[in-house]
Amino acid sequence: MRRIIVGALQLFFLVVFLLASALTFHTWRTWDWSYDDVPLPDVSASSDPAVIARGEYLVYGPSHCVECHARSFEEFQKVVNNEKVPLQGGTRFEAPPLGVIYSKNLTPDKETGIGRYTDGQIARMMRYNVRPDGRASVAPMMPFHNMSDEDMVAIISFLRAQPPVRNQVPENEWTVPGKIIRSISSTFKPRDAAIVKPPKVAPEEKPTRERGEYLARYVANCVGCHTPLHDTTFEPIGPDFSGGEEFEPMPLPGVDMQTWFRTPNITPLKGGALMKFPDRATFVARFKVGGRQHPGTPMPWEAYAKMSADDIGAVYEFLRSLPASDGATGEVTFKKTD
Structure with a gap:
């Protein structure tokens, strides 16, 4: 009997060893594949002032690029104060269990920024989540894959027109668990070409459901924060826009770092955040005022306040058209004690 038990244990540990070895080999081969x-999208930057102005609106407004691509959280305080800062990157984001992520330099510096890359390489990163060097990016958190060609050209054109800022950003620091997650999670792979179906031209800037869906899903990324995600793989685990995703506070002056945020349900559920606004006008008014009612919130109020009333109204019309989904309806702040 003792011999059988010993043999079974040996077999068990052999299987565990083989599985661990296989996972290690798979991770080593694929985490940075x-x-x-x-393919590179066929887009080219424009020097047309109207196109560049459109790109500036998108970058500092609905797409809120500056929320991540400022130099640091200290400099981001200027954004909170409604000052414009260059998109030179460098902000350090602690992202357990993945590691440390640094936002990249989006100015056209030829050594440290996007001046090193072609328009197609920049567009591929935005649309397919593939960096200019061919590696997968962490950019899937911004779902630009179905942003229109027109808007993507506008953004790239504006980025090209900025003054270059020399700022060498550190490489991301991946933990061992982070490398494993990157090797197995679809979140950190190129986007499936089957879902990349961008229109040539964006829906007209009017307060329509169609325009609102385009903004909420592919430009302003309402869906990214207001949809619950798996803590490890960052894949959706609940209905779109149903809320419940938890965020640590931004480390700004005076912020209580123990006060975390839980995104609210923004479907038309009774008791949900959206239903606090009886009509489009009150929704637009809140966004145009901007301002952070809760210090440290990751909600980009300053950027969204720069959106046109028609664009904000379009998002409202889209959200009101959704089926009500069960989800987060409680307080948006809570104390994190562990």
Whole structure:
């Protein structure tokens, strides 16, 4: 009997060893895999002032690029104060269990920014989540894959027109668990070409449901924060826009770092956040005022306040058209004690 137990234990540990070895080998081979075969979108930056102005609106407004691509949280305080700062990158984001992520330099510096890359390489990163060097990016948190060609050209054109800022940003620091997650989670792979179906032209800037869905899903990323995600793989685990995703506070002056945020349900559920606004006008008014009622909230109020009334109204019309989904309806702040 003792011999059988010993043999069973040996077999068990052998299986565990083989599985661990297979996972280690798979991670080593694939966590930083090259996807350079993903095609480059056929887009080219424009020097047309109207196109560049449109790009500036998108970058500092609905797409809120500055929320991540400022130099630091200290400099981001200027954004909170409604000052414009360059998109030179460098903000350090602690992202357990993945590691440390640094936002990249989006100015056209030829050594440290996007001046090193072609328009197609920039567009591929935005649309397919593939960096210019062929590796997968952490950019899937911004769902630009179905942003229109027109808007993508506008953004790239504006980024090209900025003054270059020399700022060498550190490489991301991946933990061992982070490398494993990158090797197995679809979140950190190139986007499936089957879902990349961008329109040539964006829906007209009017307060319509169609325009609102385009903004909420592919430009302003309402869906990214207001949808619950798996803590490890960052894949959706609940209905779109149903809320419940938890965020630590931004480390700004005077912020209580123990006060975390839980995104609210923004479907038309009774008791949900959206239903606090009886009509489009009150929704637009709140966003145009901007301002952070809760210090440290990751909600980009300053950027959204720069959106046109028609664009904000379009988001409202889209959200009101959704089916009500069960989800987070409680307080948006809570104390994190662990």
